[in-house]
Amino acid sequence: MSVSVRTLFFAAYRDLLGTSELDIALEGQPTVGDLVRSLRARGVPFDGLPEHPAVAVNHAYADASERLSSGDEVAFIPPVAGG
Amino acid sequence: MIRASVQTEPIRPEAVLGHVGSDEDGAALLFLGVVRNHADGRSVRGMHYDAYEAMAEAVLREIATEASERLGTDHVSVVHRTGDLDVGEVSVAVAVSSPHRAEAYEASRYVIEEIKKRLPVWKREHYAEGDDAWVEGTVPPGTGGAPGRSTGGRDDEPVTATRGGRP
Numbered sequence: 001m002s003v004s005v006r007t008l009f010f011a012a013y014r015d016l017l018g019t020s021e022l023d024i025a026l027e028g029q030p031t032v033g034d035l036v037r038s039l040r041a042r043g044v045p046f047d048g049l050p051e052h053p054a055v056a057v058n059h060a061y062a063d064a065s066e067r068l069s070s071g072d073e074v075a076f077i078p079p080v081a082g083g
Numbered sequence: 084m085i086r087a088s089v090q091t092e093p094i095r096p097e098a099v100l101g102h103v104g105s106d107e108d109g110a111a112l113l114f115l116g117v118v119r120n121h122a123d124g125r126s127v128r129g130m131h132y133d134a135y136e137a138m139a140e141a142v143l144r145e146i147a148t149e150a151s152e153r154l155g156t157d158h159v160s161v162v163h164r165t166g167d168l169d170v171g172e173v174s175v176a177v178a179v180s181s182p183h184r185a186e187a188y189e190a191s192r193y194v195i196e197e198i199k200k201r202l203p204v205w206k207r208e209h210y211a212e213g214d215d216a217w218v219e220g221t222v223p224p225g226t227g228g229a230p231g232r233s234t235g236g237r238d239d240e241p242v243t244a245t246r247g248g249r250p
Contacts, residue, residue, distance in 0.1 A: 008135070010133065010135055010203070010205060011133055011205035011207075011217055012205070012217050015217075053226075054222055054223050054226035055226065056135070056138055056203070059137055059138040059141055060138075061201070061223055061225055061226050062226070063225075063226075073137075075135055075138065075203070077135070077203050077223065077226070078205060078217075078220060079219065079220025079221050079222050080199070080200070080201060080202055080203055080204060080205065080220045080221055080222075080223055081199075081204065081205050081206050081217070081218045081219065081220035081221070082132075082134075082139075082163060082175070082198045082199060082202035082203075082204030082205075082206070083116050083163075083174065083175050083195060083198050083199045083202075083204075
């Protein structure tokens with residue numbers, strides 16, 4: 001059983017990874033925290049992401065403990081600078 | 084009426100102000116955020132604004148709704164710009180109206196401060212010398228990082244543009 005999510009990267013994170021979007025499959029019943037750990041474990045350049053980045057699931061800010069479902073859109077939100 | 088939008092087209096402040104006001108309101112207030120020509124001692128020639136568009140408009144609407152609850156009326160209109168802006172161009176406009184001025188000032192201030200805390204928008208400064216950099220940001224409250232924390236100069240935020248001072 002695996003969960004497939006679409007991850008989005010913006011601004012400095014997009015520059016770091018050289019991509020704005022990745023489809024990721026995770027085993028079991030993964031949380032946001034599991035996704036972050038799995039990405040960072042890929043090594044360079046993914047280990048440049050913070051250990052505890054701000055993340056939004058389906059357009060709402062989410063805690064690291066939030067469970068993911070297949071089809072979720074998970075955005076990695078660098079520190080924001082609007083205005 | 085609550086209005087909130089994110090757009091690439093130039094903002095027309097008089098149109099945003101025109102969205103608020105009623106016969107009951109004795110105060111109408113317009114705040115404009117404008118691209119300035121300097122940052123931390125460097126000359127700036129323009130700014131690029133990037134947004135998570137699918138989320139930003141919803142967050143902007145949420146902020147405007149919260150402000151209207153504080154204001155006690157529903158006359159709040161806010162527009163944020165994206166794309167490439169020159170010095171002097173308006174990046175954000177916040178219009179509110181209320182029966183008395185105190186609530187209008189409070190609501191206007193609330194909207195712009197919350198935008199800076201949690202609107203998923205990023206800006207890249209273009210300097211006169213030709214280089215450019217992401218402006219340091221704020222970690223949105225209630226997310227993985229500590230609430231409302233500025234990230235400038237921190238060791239564990241390796242990919243954040245860092246420099247002293249805040250916009």
